[in-house]
Every structure is written in structure tokens, then in C-alpha cells.
Amino acid sequence: MTSFTSSPAATALANLDPGTTGMAYVPPARARALFRKGTVASTAGWSTGFAQANLIAVPSDWAYDVLLFAQRNPRACPVLDVTDAGSPRTELAPGADLRTDLPAYRVWRDGELIDEPTEVRRLWRPDLVAFLIGCSFTFDGALRQVGIPPRHVEEGRNISMYVTNRQCRPAERLKGPLVVTMRPVPSDLVATAVRVTAGMPTLHGAPVHVGDPSGLGIKDLDRPDFGTAVTIRDGEVPVFWACGTTPQAAVMASRPPFALTHAPGHMLVTDVPDAVYRYD
Amino acid sequence: MTSFTSSPAATALANLDPGTTGMAYVPPARARALFRKGTVASTAGWSTGFAQANLIAVPSDWAYDVLLFAQRNPRACPVLDVTDAGSPRTELAPGADLRTDLPAYRVWRDGELIDEPTEVRRLWRPDLVAFLIGCSFTFDGALRQVGIPPRHVEEGRNISMYVTNRQCRPAERLKGPLVVTMRPVPSDLVATAVRVTAGMPTLHGAPVHVGDPSGLGIKDLDRPDFGTAVTIRDGEVPVFWACGTTPQAAVMASRPPFALTHAPGHMLVTDVPDAVYRYD
Numbered sequence A, B: 001m002t003s004f005t006s007s008p009a010a011t012a013l014a015n016l017d018p019g020t021t022g023m024a025y026v027p028p029a030r031a032r033a034l035f036r037k038g039t040v041a042s043t044a045g046w047s048t049g050f051a052q053a054n055l056i057a058v059p060s061d062w063a064y065d066v067l068l069f070a071q072r073n074p075r076a077c078p079v080l081d082v083t084d085a086g087s088p089r090t091e092l093a094p095g096a097d098l099r100t101d102l103p104a105y106r107v108w109r110d111g112e113l114i115d116e117p118t119e120v121r122r123l124w125r126p127d128l129v130a131f132l133i134g135c136s137f138t139f140d141g142a143l144r145q146v147g148i149p150p151r152h153v154e155e156g157r158n159i160s161m162y163v164t165n166r167q168c169r170p171a172e173r174l175k176g177p178l179v180v181t182m183r184p185v186p187s188d189l190v191a192t193a194v195r196v197t198a199g200m201p202t203l204h205g206a207p208v209h210v211g212d213p214s215g216l217g218i219k220d221l222d223r224p225d226f227g228t229a230v231t232i233r234d235g236e237v238p239v240f241w242a243c244g245t246t247p248q249a250a251v252m253a254s255r256p257p258f259a260l261t262h263a264p265g266h267m268l269v270t271d272v273p274d275a276v277y278r279y280d
Helices: A007-014 A027-038 A058-072 A138-144 A189-200 A245-256 B006-015 B028-036 B060-072 B136-145 B188-198 B246-254
Strands: A051-060 A077-083 A105-109 A110-115 A128-134 A161-168 A176-184 A236-242 A258-262 A268-273 B049-059 B079-082 B105-109 B114-115 B128-134 B160-167 B177-186 B235-240 B258-260 B268-273
Touching: A027 A110, A027 A268, A027 B060, A051 A058, A051 A077, A051 A138, A051 A245, A058 A077, A058 A245, A058 B060, A058 B079, A105 A245, A105 B128, A128 B177, A138 A189, A176 A245, A189 A236, A236 B060, A245 B028, A268 B188, B028 B136, B028 B268, B049 B079, B049 B136, B049 B246, B060 B246, B105 B246, B177 B188, B177 B246, B188 B235, B246 B258
Parallel strands: none
Antiparallel strands: A051 A128, A051 A258, A051 A268, A077 A128, A105 A110, A105 A258, A161 A176, A176 A236, B049 B128, B049 B258, B049 B268, B079 B128, B105 B114, B105 B258, B160 B177, B177 B235
């Protein structure tokens, strides 16, 4: 991947309605600098117009398992970049340090969550391979533009994420359930939400499920497995998109000896304009 | 991937203009049976409405290199499926045997082409991992529908493929140049060709280059590196798409100890309707 011009993002930003939060206008490099210095926040609503990414880093002898798992489950795990072993650099954000520039991390040993630090410099082993995976926060700006302001951004919360009863297609030693995000959408805008997000297949694309949480095995929308619950208003339908937290569910189910991930909702803010990933 | 209904493909077939060759109406399973019994032919123009795929199989200790190379060069190497080690089965065509059902294969040792057999049963090692990669033959039907009948199909030839002066992004031990296919397109239909193929990003997507072969380091369009030359008429522009033969060029440049591939232009005809891969 070569360098990207910022003009598509600049255009997108110029078209934003004024209801956007202040975080929307923070440039990606500035957002990362804040996180590097210790700011801890969900990146939902930050740096609108730029792609965000999930992180999972594993020892190199597990790298093929993760890459194949992603290839076999592309709705949940659209791979945007893979680092060379040991390198904390990604082409998605050339100035970023993956060890420090996300707001919060999770540390996993044998599938158990053992820590949630704000930087992982000392844990970044020379054999770690990091995968940057597309994030649906990226299309929240596009949804806002078509009249579907994401409720979690409106309410200043992390998004709601749920572990479903759908199993991913396994790959080598990796298996686990599909994780989804949920956004409440007015009934008359569900088709619009489908159309807009279908045009971004490498950012999870169209919803995997619309309405009826029980069809995904979700018992109570008010009790998400990751993130926070949001208000669902009368006339709104819960719409579910595949989520890049799915690899963390696979870590829990498959127990690799070591893994580092972002904390759910606390993403890498990249320098790549989201227009780069649009096919519509 | 689950089973596919054939209705989108059936619709596409019903809409085909009558200029299509007889091969266009051969169902995929019948095409594969013919190839299994010894028919050797370029699959260009065969089984219109169904996706075709490039094949590269390598020992499992090279599988990560290939998968990462594909992830880093998605225009040339859009991965549609990866087999488990030793298995000759793919979800793209549940009844197919990858060892026999392509019209022709290439056998590579240390980066040297040593044979071009019509089946590879005895060469299919227990540690072989096969990658099925999208093929631009798949969108030839869509181009025909918008008034751009592919010249190589009209002339009953294999397509023209060229090794370019553009280097792919390396991955582990794999490196090599981008290979492209070329289709002559009337000047007033170039934009249409771009639009139609851009909607199929996992089948190489939009052209990588339009006109001026020297810009890709191609000295003579009449002397392709793979396949056969086709006629370019007055008022037509050569249009270049990334090609799934690129992994073979990487094999030549990177010299893995062993690899099996399809022979250029002699693809796996899958059971997957091409509509499955359309985003437009």
C-alpha cells in the first residue's frame, strides 16, 4: 500500500452535519498522541473520515492460524494489514507505534484475560505478528451522513457487542463464535443502512442480521458481552454487523499461549481515509 | 461458505446474448468432468455465470508466505478459498477434485517449470496447501453483457498475459512482479469496463492500467509472456487487469522447493455464481 491523499476524507469531513462531537475533528495523528500520553476512551466517533482498526498480535507460530481464520471469516475479520514479526509499525499509520498508540489493550495468556494496560511496550516480543482488522466504527460517519447517527456516539458510550450462537469457520487451531456490534436503526432506514455498509465490504460490510436478537442467541440486548448498552427507541430495529472483536472470542475459545489485542471499542485510528475502502 | 443457490447465475445465463460460444452453457460440473477425462482447453468463455479460480499449492511450511503475499497484493491475489493440508477438496466446488479437474497444470521445483501435466494425483503431497484465487475470466460474461465481448473468447484463444515492471509487495520469502491480463476495449466503453469490473473486487476488480503498455514495461503486446496474443482493432485501447498468474511469477522469482499451479488460462471452474462476488 502506498501513501494516501487526504482529499476524500477532507471532502467527507466538509459534508458532516454539525451534530458531530468534537472528537470527530481530531486528526488521527493527534488522537494517537493523546492515547499515547494516557487518554483512555472508546474511539467511537473519533477522527471521522478515517478508518479504524482492530488489533490482534500473536507469536509467529500462530500467525498462519490467525490469517487463515481471517480469510475464512472475512465478514468478521477483514484484514487491512499484517506486520512483519516484531515490528510495531503498520502501513495504515506510518507514524504510529502499535505498542502505545491505542487507548487500551488486552493481554491474553492461554486464552485467559490477564491484564488491560494502556501500553504494551514491554510485552511486544520479537516474534509477535500483528493483524490490523477493519472496524465498523469507520462507517459510523457514513451512517450519520444518511441520517442514522450512531446511538453509541450520540450517547457518548462504547458500542454494544454480543457473542452470538454462530460459530466461525475454524482454521487450524483457531475456532470460536461470531461477535457482532448492534446499532438501533429506524425501520424506514434499515434498507439505507444495509446499502451504505454493503459498499464497504472490508469494513465488515452489510449487516449479518436484522431484528430478532434471539436468532443470534442474544438473550438480553441490555447486557452486551463487550462495550456498553445503548438506548433502543420505539420504532427502531436492532441491526447487527460482524465485529472485529471476533478474534478475541477465538482467543478465549482456542487458548493460544499468548496474544495481545486492543480493548474492545478502543481501536487504532489510522491515517487511511475511509473512502479508500468504499466500493459504492 | 455455505451452499449457493443457482438462481442468480440462471438469471445471468438467461440474459446472455446469443453470440456466446457453446462452451458458455456447459455447467461447471460437466466442464470439470470433461477436463478430468483429458480435455485440454483454456477455460476462457466456459460456464458463463460461474466463478473461475487460479490454483497454487505449496508445502505447508510455505503456506503462510503465500497467504500473506495474497493479503498484501489483493488486486492480483484475491483468495477465494484455502484448503486444509493434503485435501484436494474446495468449498467452491464440493464435487471437484483439485488434482484432476483442471484442464492443465504446471509443476515447479525450485522455481523451475519442470512439467505441464493434465492431472497431478501422484504429486499431491499430504503437506500441500492449495489456494484458490479469483480469476478475471469470471467477469468476461459481465463485460459481454455491457457490449464488450472479450476478444480472446471471440477469437477462441487463451487470454494475453504480461509480466510487468511493477513489483508486488513482498511477504516473507515470496516476491515477484505483477502479472496482468489485457483486453482491448473500444475507447467509448473504457469507463463502462472500469465500472463493471470495479464492482467485483474479489475477482481482481477495476483495471490497474489503461492504455500505454510501456508504462507497465510491456514492450510488445503481440508477444505475451503467458497465453496468446489477440487482435487489437482501430479505436481500441489495451486495458490491463491484475492477474492470478502473479503467484506463478512469484514462484519463478522466489524459488520455493515445490509448487503446483494451474497452467495459465486453464482454470478451476467453480460452482459459485459470479453474482456472489459482485458488490455493484
